[in-house]
Amino acid sequence: MSMKEVCCPYFDPEFENLNERIYGPRVCVDNESCEKCTVVKVDSLNKQDLLLQVVQVLTDMDLFISKSYISFDAGWLMDVFHVKDQRGNKVTDNGFINYLQQSIVTRRELKNSGELKACSEDTVKAEPESTSECTAIEMIGTNRPGIFSEISAVLAEQRCNIVEAHAWSHNACVACVAYVSDESTSTCIDDPNRLATIEDHLSTVLRPTTVTDDEFKGAKTRFLGCDSSTSHKERRLHQLMLANHDFHEPPGPTRASFSSAASDSDEDGRRTTVSIDPCNEKGYSCVNVECLDRPKLMFDIVCTLTDLQYVIFHASITSHGLFASQEYYIRDKDGCILNSVDEKQRVTKCLEAAIERRVCEGVRLELCAKTSVGLLPYITRVLREYGLTVVRADIATDGGRMKNVFYVQDISGNEVDMDIVESMQKELEPLALQVKNEVPQRPTSIEKESFSLGGEPNRLSFSLVFDSVDLGSNQC
Template identity: 50%
Template sequence: MSGPYFDPEYENLSIRINPPRVSVDNASCSDSTLVKVDSMNKPGILLEVVQILTDLDLIITKAYISSDGGWFMDVFHVTDQNGKKVTDSKTTEHIEKALGPKGQAADWIKSWPGKRVGLHPAGDHTAVELIGRDRPGLLSEIFAVLADLHFNISAAEVWTHKTRIACVLYVNDDTTYRAVDDHSRLSLMEEQLKNVLGGEDDDQVAHTSFSMGFTHVDRRLHQMMFADRDYEGVGATEVEYPPPLKPKIFVGRCEEKGYSVVTVKCKDRPKLMFDIVCTLTDMQYVVFHATIGSDGPYASQEYYVRHMDGCTLNMEGEKDRVIKCLEAAIQRRVCEGLSLELCAKDRVGLLSEVTRVLRENGLSVMRAGVSTVGEKAKNVFYVRDSSGNPVDMKTIEALRKEIGRTMMLNVKKSPANAKVPHEARGWAKTSFFFGSLLEKFLP
């Protein structure tokens, strides 16, 4: 005889009886908005909440987390991108809907057209994931291949770290603007992208996989680079970051409660908490308590964690791995140098043309975000000199003259970045999945 039967719906009964309670409070704090979440505890709930607040372009300045037992209680101090309270009634309404009872998230997404949720507005697309060895001009070659094969890039996100590059590209047919499921076209795309990514010097054969699912794009990029073991810097010289940029991470122990304590101190920036919580979650650590704060330009974050199996971090090797993975997660999004914001009427081949101009002017793309809203393309490129030196402003002026005739260009400066290491050897892989982004995102 089999074991006793448990109705699978029983597990969700408590959540249905006690749905999440969300409040947005603008009265209790003088310089930030308080977002309070009380809910039945469930795996991954902290990442889910932080992810939603981050997708709404909110800055988390402080947070207090407690999820011992069966209940989850959060208090987040948030501001808008300008450091002001969140007073827009539409935004506060969306916060309450997105974090509220299950089912309201669908209405929230539909009622905010054009909002970047997870990455970009919903659309019919084929999603292509690429990871491989980075080199000057690589992104230009990738975009040129897709343009030559008559694929339109409606959205993209590109990260580089320790000589590796990871991309998530949303493409469709440049005539019908529909997702492409023709296997002959996809096979041709796969073959040509492998050639571009792999090159003749790579020791291992490129890998390809297909997926029908959808994961939040920033989380997916973290997962791709984590699987690529970029935190080990295989075949690369370690980057020597200036002291203000190098994270200080410690792993201790709370003997009384049986937790491991992960402490992170580093330069503060948007999405920092998301990157840390995402990495801990994907490494299968559960956050029971946390305190998040900032002191001027620096952030201090403390997490009380256990592994999903209930164990703490006892082995030195395990502690070192957590420290390296968190350092990598923090540094993947750090792009000191210049950012180029371009806005233009969307057209096929636009990205291929822009990245070609960047390459011809001796610039390498460290990170990029591409989105299309209606007929308008909005692109952000974080660039550096291909030789690792600061970008010469004469180069930027030449770029303005060449690109400025057809699109708006805004240049922003940041402190000089550390030297970038030489190219590393490694393997590359490509994967695809199909369907509507909206359908895959909704529960």
């Protein structure tokens, strides 16, 4: 044994995280304090992005946050959330409560241990098993009618099976995170030459059609590799849309913005407003948001403020009937408040865009089927042929079955014609097409003059069930 080994002092590698292991996060779920809501309390030493991680867990578990109080003082973070399930009831299932508590603590521990790898600061491990042998692809580009159909067709032509995909469109931007596998082997695609070919074809589809558009938006395809752990999908979509500057109005005719396009029937005539005021006595900038309430609203706002490199010190979130009021006291990561007019305008626009991205109106299509190569491009092609464009998509595979959820609208921006639906039904025979009215429990949209996000506030839901169907020559 050398003298260096004898004399060198021992240092326990666990000592660095000792404070955090002792002081939290501690999670308490209380069903006694509030008559109508379950109260979730989280207190811990404050760590980077802890608030976002907690809100992310609540969002992933489909809990609706009706009220919240956030306080960060002297290095200690205390979060209080009043939550309900999707039916508007308290959370009473003990198994669900235990899973909620463990999820908040486990996610924090995984992040600190460095076990997670991702392209952004925040990551999660709880990804579906279906993505464990897939190649993850990120795409941003210029939005136009039929672009999701074109993306699906390109991947099919390149012998890629889409196992999971999530796509958003807003203003002149589109962002998509997809997980694909090799069509013949059902494993990830890692051949550099093949990946380069796929990237070239996708970049061509995503590229703007005119020089004017090219000056406004960029196109990008990025392969994340064959790793089942990736960043939180919805946060990543927010990041991609932000990187593509979807908060800017596209060139062309003047469009009604989300913040000023509230329907005349809205209660009290209230509209979405974002304001930023100084709080000089405390050294904060106060961000106030007033808008229609909806699920995942707090996540969208906290996610955007975090990605804009602002630290949330205090916050108060309340719901008033159909509307939400959210107040955040923030500073830049360097400790400064928002001083310049340009900085305030940028934050305001980014928050308005974050609120608007998730809002989809018109028609919701839900397709359940046995996993079948070529199914997705076939369906999107039929939608496109009937003058419908996909403005948002969520594709997932579980247990050999694929669940597809599309939000579609008429390409011209008009209300979807029911005669078109009947024609689609005949085209898709022998596939079963069920049509039913769906009235959301809470408002999820505001009328907007745009082909991408316009239409009736009341949505229609179509359920298409695919079992053993031979697509034959209809495959793309």
